[in-house]
Amino acid sequence: MRIVSRGTRGFVAALVGAGTLAVVGCGEVTGNPDTTVSQTRQEDAATFSQLVARLSGPQAPEDFVRSWLAKESGPESSIQSAASRERVAQLLRDWPVRADGKLDLTRPPLRLRDLSRGSAGEGPFAFNALDANGQSLKLIVTAQTDRLLLEEDPDTQAPTAELTAPTTGSYVRSTVAVTANATDDVGVARVDFFDGTTLLGSSTAAPYTVFWNTVGQGGVHSLTAQAFDAAGNSGTSSVVSVEVDNNPPLIVSSQPQNPPIMQNYVRGTVNAAWSVALQGGAPVALAQVFQNGAVVTSNPTSNGSTYYYSWNTQFLGNRSYTLGFQVTDAAGNASAVYTRTFIVDNAKPSLSTITSPANGAVVSGVVTLAATASDSQAMAYVIFEVDGNWLTPFATSAPYTKTWDTTGLSGTHTIVAIATDRAGNERRSNPITVTVP
Numbered sequence: 001m002r003i004v005s006r007g008t009r010g011f012v013a014a015l016v017g018a019g020t021l022a023v024v025g026c027g028e029v030t031g032n033p034d035t036t037v038s039q040t041r042q043e044d045a046a047t048f049s050q051l052v053a054r055l056s057g058p059q060a061p062e063d064f065v066r067s068w069l070a071k072e073s074g075p076e077s078s079i080q081s082a083a084s085r086e087r088v089a090q091l092l093r094d095w096p097v098r099a100d101g102k103l104d105l106t107r108p109p110l111r112l113r114d115l116s117r118g119s120a121g122e123g124p125f126a127f128n129a130l131d132a133n134g135q136s137l138k139l140i141v142t143a144q145t146d147r148l149l150l151e152e153d154p155d156t157q158a159p160t161a162e163l164t165a166p167t168t169g170s171y172v173r174s175t176v177a178v179t180a181n182a183t184d185d186v187g188v189a190r191v192d193f194f195d196g197t198t199l200l201g202s203s204t205a206a207p208y209t210v211f212w213n214t215v216g217q218g219g220v221h222s223l224t225a226q227a228f229d230a231a232g233n234s235g236t237s238s239v240v241s242v243e244v245d246n247n248p249p250l251i252v253s254s255q256p257q258n259p260p261i262m263q264n265y266v267r268g269t270v271n272a273a274w275s276v277a278l279q280g281g282a283p284v285a286l287a288q289v290f291q292n293g294a295v296v297t298s299n300p301t302s303n304g305s306t307y308y309y310s311w312n313t314q315f316l317g318n319r320s321y322t323l324g325f326q327v328t329d330a331a332g333n334a335s336a337v338y339t340r341t342f343i344v345d346n347a348k349p350s351l352s353t354i355t356s357p358a359n360g361a362v363v364s365g366v367v368t369l370a371a372t373a374s375d376s377q378a379m380a381y382v383i384f385e386v387d388g389n390w391l392t393p394f395a396t397s398a399p400y401t402k403t404w405d406t407t408g409l410s411g412t413h414t415i416v417a418i419a420t421d422r423a424g425n426e427r428r429s430n431p432i433t434v435t436v437p
Contacts, residue, residue, distance in 0.1 A: 060102075061105055062102040062103040062104075062105060063102075065095075065103055065105065066092070066102075066103050069088055069089075069091060069092040069095075070092060072085070072088045073085050073086070073088040073089035073092060082185075091109065094109040095108065095109055096109070154231070155185075155186055155229065155230075155231035155233060156231075156233065157184070157185045157186070157229075157233060158184075158229075158233040158234060158235040159182055159183060159184035159188050159227035159228065159229050159233060159234065159235045160182065160183050160184075160227065160235045161180050161181070161182045161191060161225040161226060161227035161235050161236060161237040162180060162181045162182075162225070162237050162238070163178070163179070163180050163223060163224070163225050163237045163238070163240045164179050164180060164181055165177060165178065165179040166178070166223075166240065166242050167240065168239075168240045168241050168242070169241065169242070170242050170243075170330075171242065171243050171244075171245050171281070171282040171329070171330040171331035171332075172214055172242050172243070172244055172245075172331055173214060173244065173245055173246045173282075173331040173332050173333055174213075174214060174215065174246065174332075175211050175212065175213050175214070176211070176212045176214055177209055177210075177211055177212075178193050178200065178209065178210050178211070178212050178223060178225075179207055179208065179209045180193070180203075180208045180209075180225035180227070180237060181206075181207075181208070182206070182208055182225070182227035182235075183227075184227065184229045184233075186229055186230065186231070187229060187230065188206075188208075188227050188228070188229060189204070189228045189229050189230045190202050190203065190204045190227075190228050191203050191204075191208040191225050191226065191227045191228070192225070192226045192228070193210045193212075193223070193224075193225050193226075194223065194224045194225075194226065195212070195221050195222070195223055196221070196222050200212050200223075208225070208227075214244040214246060215246055216246075217244050218244050218245060218246060218247070218280060218281070219243065219244060219281075220241060220242070220243050220244075221241070221242055221243070221244060222239045222240070222241055223239070223240045223241075223242060224236055224237050224238075224239055224240070225237040243281050243282065243331075244331075245280030245281050245282040245329065245330075245331040245333060246280065246331070246333065247279035247280040247333060248279065248329070248333035248334055248335050248336075249276050249277065249278050249279060249284060249327045249328075249329055249333065249335045250276070250277045250278075250279055250335060251274050251275070251276055251277075251325060251326075251327070251335055251336070251338040252275050252276070252277050253274070253275045254272065254273065254274045254275075254325065254338060254340060255271065255272060255273035255274075256270060256271065256272065256273075261380050261381070261396070261422065262380065262422050262423070262424065263343075263378075263422055264340070264341060264342045264343055265342070265343045265344075265345050265377065265378065265421070265422035265423040265424075266311075266313060266342045266343070266344060266345070266423055267313060267344065267345055267346045267423040267424055267425060268312075268313060268314060268346065269310055269311065269312050269313070269314070270310075270311040270312075270313060270342070271308065271310060271311075272289070272308070272309045272310075272311050272323060272325075273306055273307065273308050273309075274306070274307050274325045274338060275305055275306050276305045276306070276307065276327050276335070277305065278305075278329065280329065280331065280333070282329035282330040282331040282333065283329060283330055284327045284328070284329055284330075285328055285329055285330040286298060286327065286328040287299075287300050287302070287307050287325070287326070287327045287328075288325070288326050288327075289309045289311075289323070289324070289325055290322075290323070290324035290325070290326070290337065290339075291311075291321060291322070291323060291324075292321055292322055293322070293324070296309075297309060307325070307327075309325075311323065313344045313346060314346055316344045316346075317344070318343075318344055318345050318346060318347055318376065318377060319343070319344060320341055320342070320343050320344075321341070321342055321343075321344055322339050322340070322341050322342075323339070323340055323341075323342055324337045324338065324339040324340075325337070325338045325339075326338070343377060343422075343423070344423075345375075345376070345377040345378075345421060345422070345423035345425065346423070346425070347375075347376050347377070347421075347425060348375075348421075348425045348426065348427040349373055349374060349375040349379065349419035349420070349421050349425065349426070349427040350374050350375060350376060350427075351372060351373060351374050351419070351427070352371060352372070352373045352382070352417050352418065352419035352427045352428065352429040353371060353372050353373075353417070353429055353430075354369070354370070354371045354415060354416075354417045354429050354430075354432050355370045355371060355372055356368060356369065356370040357369070357415075357432070357434055358432070359432035359433065359434075360432070360433060360434070360435075361434050361435075362434070362435045362436075362437060363406055363434050363435070363436060364406055364436055364437060365405070365406060365407065366403050366404070366405050366406070367403070367404045367405075367406055367434075368401055368402075368403055368404075369384045369391075369401060369402045369403070369404055369415060369417075370399060370400065370401045371384070371395075371400045371401075371417035371419075371429060372398075372399075372400070373398075373400055373417070373419035373427075374419075375419070375421040375425075377421055377422065377423065378421060378422045379398075379419065379420075379421055379422070380396070380420045380421055380422045380424075381394035381395055381396045381400075381420055382394065382395045382400035382402075382417055382418065382419050382420070383395075383417070383418040383420065384402040384404070384415065384416075384417055384418075385415070385416045385417075385418060386404060386413055386414070386415050387413055387414055388414075391404060394420075400417070406436045409436050410436050410437060411435070411436060412433055412434070412435050413433065413434055413435075413436065414431050414432070414433050415431065415432050415433070415434065416428055416429055416430075416431045417429040
């Protein structure tokens, strides 16, 4: 960077390599073109003080140097690079002061390193110096006129970019916020976001973000961010690979599948199960079981695509309940809640009595067995058991009867009626005995 003082003659100090102003002034400067390097080395402080005194005009040289260094290290500086402005500030902090608080120009924190005659358009001489930290500064006497100009060295430093969201390996859906961090020594002008070679959008202010509509774009995608500065330098982030999945999982079946006679009545511990079919590439991330709309577990056991839940109904009231199941995949797609209604019944039938034949009767031929039974919820059937063997088919409706052929069954027999409700609860009647002659 070069700061040029456009007056009759000017004095410029620029930090070589870093492009940072050290000191600048304007005013008439007369130099000795025959000054040798060795002479100037011996008279560093005197040479610098004389130059500044001639440059500062009516302003005190000490005030001229302090005000210029303060300006170029502060918010009104014409220097864009923060690092370069800090070097100017450090130079001012390193400068020795006199007892009156003024800068001591006889002890500048600069050491002469080299001296050369100025090139065409410049003044009698230019010399290289070292600051207190040993960093190089270039001091130039120039013959520009009119006003101060700032010419910065070309900005060749590329910005850096890093994608921060989404993260690599993640699953995404719907509209996704794609976000990046970007830095530059001068300033970031914009950040472009790409899906492969397709531009998704641009952002000019931090946090650098664009919104990506992924609908209809299933599969794996490679995302990058490319940051640009005002000079056109650019830097590209590492690739972030994500998979788009906009298809929710599907619940295809559930257990228990009760026999028709049982309908949806359950009791005790119910082993519920659901089978899930994935419609995209994202795996299941969350599975939830609901009872009457409230989550009872978010961690059911699973085996492959089947999920299991042991539902204990023993402490529930005998009434209707809904049992629901839902899965959400890693992309955030949620299935519909698969809901079934069950009637909990943990109570045995209230009554089971054999009404015919009478206890102790003598029977023969085809005998009609009859019983009464009732239940608080719903009866399923009555089983007639003779000597421990069930007579089929069962009696499924009142009055509950069953015929028994006693031919060839001489002797005494024990008969029991077993009332069974739709949940599978049973109540056995008192046994009766009959005799077949």
